Amino acid sequence: MAPDTQALYAQIRHRLIETGEWDQIRGVLVTRLNESGWLDELKNRGKERGRDMDPTTFQAIYDELRPSASSSMSPAVKKEINAVIKQHLDRHLL
Amino acid sequence: MSGESSSCPHIQAELSENFGEAIYPRFKQVVTWNVHRSAAVRAPKRRRISPPRCGVCDLALSRPFACLHCDAAFCWEHGHAITHSKQTNHTFCVDAKSGRLYCSQCDDFIYDPTLDELYTRTVVSAEEKETRFQESKNLREPFKPWSPTDKDTSALENANLPPCQSRRGLVNLGQTCFLNVVLQCLVHNPLLRNYFLGDKHNWRNCKLDTCTCCEMDKLFTEVYSDDPAPYGPTSFLHTLWKVASSELSGYAQQDAHEFFIATLNQIHSTCRGSTNVSCNCVIHSTFAGQLQSDVKCERCGNTTSTIDPTLDISLELKGNLPENTLAACLRRYTQPERLGPKEYSCSKCAKGSPEASKRLSIRKLPPVLSIQFKRFEQRTNDKSRKIDTPVRFPSSINMAPYTTLVMKEMEKENASGPGAGVPFSYLGPEALYEYDLFAVINHEGQMDNGHYINYARFQDEWYRFDDDKVTHTSLSAVLASNAYMCFYVKRHLDYKPYQTPTYVLMREKEEQKERERELKEREREAKGGGSMASPRIVGGGGSENKDMEIEDEIWATV
Numbered sequence: 001m002a003p004d005t006q007a008l009y010a011q012i013r014h015r016l017i018e019t020g021e022w023d024q025i026r027g028v029l030v031t032r033l034n035e036s037g038w039l040d041e042l043k044n045r046g047k048e049r050g051r052d053m054d055p056t057t058f059q060a061i062y063d064e065l066r067p068s069a070s071s072s073m074s075p076a077v078k079k080e081i082n083a084v085i086k087q088h089l090d091r092h093l094l
Numbered sequence: 095m096s097g098e099s100s101s102c103p104h105i106q107a108e109l110s111e112n113f114g115e116a117i118y119p120r121f122k123q124v125v126t127w128n129v130h131r132s133a134a135v136r137a138p139k140r141r142r143i144s145p146p147r148c149g150v151c152d153l154a155l156s157r158p159f160a161c162l163h164c165d166a167a168f169c170w171e172h173g174h175a176i177t178h179s180k181q182t183n184h185t186f187c188v189d190a191k192s193g194r195l196y197c198s199q200c201d202d203f204i205y206d207p208t209l210d211e212l213y214t215r216t217v218v219s220a221e222e223k224e225t226r227f228q229e230s231k232n233l234r235e236p237f238k239p240w241s242p243t244d245k246d247t248s249a250l251e252n253a254n255l256p257p258c259q260s261r262r263g264l265v266n267l268g269q270t271c272f273l274n275v276v277l278q279c280l281v282h283n284p285l286l287r288n289y290f291l292g293d294k295h296n297w298r299n300c301k302l303d304t305c306t307c308c309e310m311d312k313l314f315t316e317v318y319s320d321d322p323a324p325y326g327p328t329s330f331l332h333t334l335w336k337v338a339s340s341e342l343s344g345y346a347q348q349d350a351h352e353f354f355i356a357t358l359n360q361i362h363s364t365c366r367g368s369t370n371v372s373c374n375c376v377i378h379s380t381f382a383g384q385l386q387s388d389v390k391c392e393r394c395g396n397t398t399s400t401i402d403p404t405l406d407i408s409l410e411l412k413g414n415l416p417e418n419t420l421a422a423c424l425r426r427y428t429q430p431e432r433l434g435p436k437e438y439s440c441s442k443c444a445k446g447s448p449e450a451s452k453r454l455s456i457r458k459l460p461p462v463l464s465i466q467f468k469r470f471e472q473r474t475n476d477k478s479r480k481i482d483t484p485v486r487f488p489s490s491i492n493m494a495p496y497t498t499l500v501m502k503e504m505e506k507e508n509a510s511g512p513g514a515g516v517p518f519s520y521l522g523p524e525a526l527y528e529y530d531l532f533a534v535i536n537h538e539g540q541m542d543n544g545h546y547i548n549y550a551r552f553q554d555e556w557y558r559f560d561d562d563k564v565t566h567t568s569l570s571a572v573l574a575s576n577a578y579m580c581f582y583v584k585r586h587l588d589y590k591p592y593q594t595p596t597y598v599l600m601r602e603k604e605e606q607k608e609r610e611r612e613l614k615e616r617e618r619e620a621k622g623g624g625s626m627a628s629p630r631i632v633g634g635g636g637s638e639n640k641d642m643e644i645e646d647e648i649w650a651t652v
Contacts, residue, residue, distance in 0.1 A: 010152075010154070013153065013154050013156075014145065014154035017145040017154045017155070017156050018142050018143065018144060018145055018154070019135070019140065019142055020134075020135025020136065020140055020142075020143075020518075022156050023132070023136070023156075023518075024513075024518045025513075026156075027516055027518055028512075028516045031492070031516045034488050034490065034491075035417075035419055035421045035486075035488070037486055037488070037573070039490075040488055040489050040569065040570070040573055041570070043489065043569065044568060044569045044570040044573075047568075047569065048568060048570075057201070057202045058202055058203045059201075059202070080512050080513070081512075083511075083512035083513075084512045084513040087512060087513070
């Protein structure tokens with residue numbers, strides 16, 4: 001990220017966390033991911049992978065699951081969360 | 095609890111040095127901070143809380159990883175928590191949100207039973223201080239962990255601890271799979287399990303002839319014994335026939351849901367101390383919730399509310415659901431419904447039957463949430479039809495959006511658009527609305543020619559129960575199945591404010607009366623009365639037995 005963008009990002013991030021909006025956006029994300037089955041799919045994969053892995057470490061499971069977790073998120077959820085984020089940003093950046 | 099071992103030798107070493115004094119205070123501080131912060135940003139009058147900054151990159155932290163050896167906190171995603179440990183030799187850091195510990199020497203997240211328990215107790219203790227009861231304004235009853243008396247300790251030392259994991263199949267005694275699945279779901283219900291394994295209704299002490307509660311006690315004894323062979327619930331079936339001849343239509347139907355409700359009512363009626371109103375028996379304490387029905391006159395806005403107790407929630411599958419998910423069913427269940435012109439007349443409006451809408455909501459959530467999907471459709475002219483549409487349900491669900499209080503808050507927000515329908519600023523810690531799945535009942539085949547199986551969770555492992563055949567399975571198999579009934583248990587239980595039990599009050603009254611009687615006796619003797627009757631043997635055996643009986647009575651209703 002360009003230094004100006006980085007500075008702006010840090011500022012907005014601070015504001016959103018301070019007001020609780022970050023938590024609120026996250027709450028919408030988690031609810032949607034749960035309802036779409038994504039959360040349980042990941043939980044199950046992590047658990048079953050951990051069962052077979054020796055030695056089992058968090059980082060190994062995380063590295064293995066992260067790419068497909070990213071791509072398996074439903075586009076509808078992505079679109080909605082982007083819209084929610086935009087709503088909050090619009091308020092702060094007016 | 096005890097017996098579990100730590101996954102990390104370094105934390106064990108750390109905790110054995112001055113009993114963990116070096117890290118406990120910081121651990122508790124971080125965990126407590128997170129609880130209060132989460133509550134502050136979610137309070138209706140939102141408070142701004144300045145976030146901690148990463149000790150390496152200075153970014154505001156949404157999920158701080160706090161070092162347990164110094165005051166600093168770090169972000170995880172850029173590896174700065176690990177950078178800190180490498181630079182300073184500070185071994186442990188904790189994720190403020192989950193309480194999980196990272197050990198830089200193991201280079202992994204670790205598990206330690208002592209810290210795990212400390213985490214739960216610290217969170218519960220902090221959450222209890224956050225919310226007050228709505229009407230009385232009292233704080234929540236603080237949870238106190240059980241600590242053994244000397245008597246308990248010596249009893250435990252000499253006790254034989256049998257393995258009892260409840261993975262015991264039930265023999266099909268002739269078309270009784272509907273019974274077996276319900277029994278398995280009751281056996282794996284943590285609250286019922288604790289009640290019966292805690293000997294709260296011992297069939298040997300019960301004076302009733304035909305007692306379903308006793309049958310449950312016997313069932314728990316068998317299933318939690320160390321006998322792995324499938325168990326035939328013949329005694330239960332026998333009692334069932336006796337009851338069925340008088341009232342149990344659920345048995346004749348052989349429908350698992352009808353049988354489930356009928357059995358709950360049977361257990362309730364055979365519990366000592368059960369009442370018809372505001373009952374405290376184990377069944378009502380476990381399953382009873384309250385539904386609120388609000389009927390609003392569209393013309394004048396006047397709303398009439400009725401509250402009904404309920405033991406479970408039955409969800410329609412008829413018609414088109416926007417998505418086939420449990421959440422969609424619950425949304426439909428709680429959405430406003432237009433009432434027909436003849437169905438309603440307003441007491442406040444001038445005249446006529448204006449348009450009205452009715453809305454259901456959950457006023458009080460039960461500790462165990464039982465959900466039925468109405469798959470068996472009764473049709474008037476034809477035989478009944480089975481709706482086989484699969485419904486996706488989660489392993490965890492937050493019930494806040496379907497509760498009366500939160501729904502009222504949500505009315506102020508947009509009902510549609512991005513992020514709609516996800517409440518944020520509502521009363522109480524989220525954990526009080528969060529439920530975890532522990533059992534599922536499936537029906538396979540046709541309406542009149544089908545078979546029931548069930549899934550149930552023991553701790554973190556899932557098992558499939560097909561009458562006498564029990565197999566280990568996975569969460570994904572459970573969630574992929576076509577559910578007929580789902581059972582969820584609340585993640586954190588809330589306790590009623592403490593009230594001195596009636597039997598203690600009665601005993602104190604009794605003792606007071608005794609003292610007064612003795613005083614009068616001595617006064618009379620002092621005044622010099624003639625021959626008095628020999629001193630009466632008071633208190634002692636008589637009232638003690640009565641106390642035990644009353645105590646017994648009260649325990650049976652807990």
